[in-house]
Amino acid sequence: MRQYFTRFGSLERYEKGGVEVINDDPKNYVFSNIFEVASKSKPYEKVAVGKNLEYVIEAIRAEGTSEWRAPGHDEFALVMDGEVEIRLMKLDNPSVVPPGTQGSIALKGTPAGRKMGVVRTRRGHMTLLPVGAAYQFHANRPGVVLLQTIAGNGTIERWGDICQK
Amino acid sequence: MTAHTLPEIGTIEPNQHGYRSFSLGKFAFARDEYFAYIQWPKGHHLMPVDAFLRALQRDIAWGFFYGTVNFDAVIGTLNHYGTVDLFAGRYNAHYRKAGLDYVETFKTPLIQRVFEAMLDDWTNATFDPFASPAETGSAFGPKNGHNKEAITRHRVTARRMVGAPGDEPRRADDNGFPVNRGFVDVPQDEPDVKPEPGFEDEVVAFNLLAYLSRSDVTWNPSVVSVCKNSLYCPTTEEYILPIIHGNDRVEWFVQLSDEIHWEVEDRETGAARARVTMKPGDVAAMPADIRHRGFAPKRSMLLVWENASPELPALISQGKLPTNPVQF
Numbered sequence: 001m002r003q004y005f006t007r008f009g010s011l012e013r014y015e016k017g018g019v020e021v022i023n024d025d026p027k028n029y030v031f032s033n034i035f036e037v038a039s040k041s042k043p044y045e046k047v048a049v050g051k052n053l054e055y056v057i058e059a060i061r062a063e064g065t066s067e068w069r070a071p072g073h074d075e076f077a078l079v080m081d082g083e084v085e086i087r088l089m090k091l092d093n094p095s096v097v098p099p100g101t102q103g104s105i106a107l108k109g110t111p112a113g114r115k116m117g118v119v120r121t122r123r124g125h126m127t128l129l130p131v132g133a134a135y136q137f138h139a140n141r142p143g144v145v146l147l148q149t150i151a152g153n154g155t156i157e158r159w160g161d162i163c164q165k
Numbered sequence: 166m167t168a169h170t171l172p173e174i175g176t177i178e179p180n181q182h183g184y185r186s187f188s189l190g191k192f193a194f195a196r197d198e199y200f201a202y203i204q205w206p207k208g209h210h211l212m213p214v215d216a217f218l219r220a221l222q223r224d225i226a227w228g229f230f231y232g233t234v235n236f237d238a239v240i241g242t243l244n245h246y247g248t249v250d251l252f253a254g255r256y257n258a259h260y261r262k263a264g265l266d267y268v269e270t271f272k273t274p275l276i277q278r279v280f281e282a283m284l285d286d287w288t289n290a291t292f293d294p295f296a297s298p299a300e301t302g303s304a305f306g307p308k309n310g311h312n313k314e315a316i317t318r319h320r321v322t323a324r325r326m327v328g329a330p331g332d333e334p335r336r337a338d339d340n341g342f343p344v345n346r347g348f349v350d351v352p353q354d355e356p357d358v359k360p361e362p363g364f365e366d367e368v369v370a371f372n373l374l375a376y377l378s379r380s381d382v383t384w385n386p387s388v389v390s391v392c393k394n395s396l397y398c399p400t401t402e403e404y405i406l407p408i409i410h411g412n413d414r415v416e417w418f419v420q421l422s423d424e425i426h427w428e429v430e431d432r433e434t435g436a437a438r439a440r441v442t443m444k445p446g447d448v449a450a451m452p453a454d455i456r457h458r459g460f461a462p463k464r465s466m467l468l469v470w471e472n473a474s475p476e477l478p479a480l481i482s483q484g485k486l487p488t489n490p491v492q493f
Contacts, residue, residue, distance in 0.1 A: 005352075006347070017441070021438075023438050028452050029451075052417060052471075053474070054397070057417070086366075117362040119358050123352075125370055127369070127370040128329060128370065144407060146419070150393070
C-alpha cells in the first residue's frame with residue numbers, strides 16, 4: 001500500500017496558498033495564515049483571523065506564561081503548533097465576569113478559586129475552556145493556539161496587516 | 166406494464182435495469198446503468214449516477230445544509246429551513262436566459278423522504294457515496310442490492326465538544342473507526358489531562374487531528390465544538406467536493422493539513438470569480454454571494470467554521486448585512 005505523508009504547518013515551517021482573482025477582490029476572502037500571524041505577534045496577543053459577526057477565531061502565539069482569563073461562555077483552544085499547558089481554576093467568585101460578557105476578560109494576578117486541573121497539549125489537541133472557570137496558558141517554547149470564541153476585550157483586529165490585498 | 170405510483174415516493178415496479186423511478190411535484194427522476202435522468206416541465210437533464218448519488222447523499226445527510234446544494238451546474242436544492250426549493254437551471258445564467266429554469270418548493274420532510282427513498286433504491290451494495298473514489302466500488306450497472314449501512318451513518322453533532330461527558334464519543338479502533346490510509350502518519354497521542362478530584366467531568370480535551378484521521382467519510386462537515394452559534398465543523402477531504410455549495414451566509418475555512426483548491430463562482434450565475442489555494446494554517450472566508458467547489462489531491466483535514474444563527478440568510482438577502490465578513 002502506498003505510504004502517504006500528511007503535511008501540517010508550524011511557526012518554523014509554513015507555506016501559504018492564496019487567492020487568484022478572476023473577477024473579484026481578494027479582500028473578500030480575508031485570506032491569512034495562522035502561523036504567519038502568530039510569527040509576527042507578541043506572546044498571547046489574541047489576533048482575529050476569522051470573524052463572523054460577533055464570533056471570532058483568534059490566532060494566539062503561546063510563549064511563556066499568559067495572564068489568567070475568564071470567559072463569559074465556553075471557549076475552545078486548539079493547539080496548532082508546539083506544546084501548551086493549560087491550567088484551569090474554578091472561580092470562587094464567578095461574578096468577576098459580568099453577565100453577558102462576550103469573549104473573555106483578563107484577571108489581575110491569580111484569581112481566587114479551586115484548582116480544577118491541568119491539560120498538557122500538543123498539536124491537534126483541543127481543550128474546553130469552560131464558562132465559570134479561569135484559564136492560563138504556559139509554553140516553554142513558542143507555539144500557536146487557535147481559539148474559538150466571541151470578539152471581546154482583548155481581541156485584536158488588524159486585517160489590513162495580516163490579509164492578502 | 167403500467168407503473169404504479171406510491172403517494173409522494175415513486176414507482177413500485179422497477180425498470181429494466183432494476184431501479185424504481187421517483188417523482189416530486191413536477192420533477193421526475195429515473196436511473197439506468199450509468200446515468201440519473203431528471204425531468205421538469207421545461208426540460209430535462211442527466212448526470213453520471215455516481216456523481217448524482219454522492220451529491221444526493223450530502224444533501225440528505227446535511228439536512229439540505231446552509232444555502233444552496235448544487236448537484237451540478239443545473240440541478241440542486243435551496244434550503245429555506247422548513248421548506249426546500251428543488252430547482253433546475255435556476256442558478257445557471259444560460260438556462261435562465263433561455264427560460265428553461267424551473268423551481269418548485271416542498272416541505273422539508275417530503276423532499277427528505279423522497280430523496281432518502283431514491284438514495285436507498287439507487288445505491289448498490291458495491292457503492293458508498295460518502296467514500297472517496299479510491300475507497301469504494303462501482304455505482305454503475307444493473308440493480309445490485311443495497312448499502313443501507315453506508316447511507317444512514319450517524320451524523321456527528323456535538324452539543325458542547327467531542328469527548329465531553331454525555332457528548333459525541335472519540336473515534337477509536339474499538340468503535341469502528343480505524344485510521345484512514347491517508348493519515349497513518351498522524352500522531353494518535355491524546356492530551357495529558359490531569360483533573361483535580363471532583364473536576365473529572367469539567368477538565369476535558371481530545372486530539373482533534375487523531376479524531377479526523379479516523380473519519381471514514383469525505384466532504385462531510387460534522388460539529389465537534391459549539392460556542393453558542395459558532396460551530397466548528399471539521400471534515401476530511403479527498404478528490405472533489407460532490408456538490409457546489411452556494412452560501413447563504415459567510416462560511417470560513419481553516420486548512421488543518423495538506424492542500425485544497427477551491428473554484429469560486431458567482432452564486433446566481435455560475436460566473437467564475439476566483440481560485441483559492443489553501444495550505445496548512447491558511448484561513449479564508451467564503452462570502453455569502455458565492456458558490457464553491459473544492460479539489461483535494463490527497464486526503465486532507467479542513468476545519469469548516471459556521472455561524473448557525475437562523476436570522477442570517479434573511480438579513481443578508483435583504484441587504485442588511487454585507488456578503489463579506491470583514492471590511493478593511
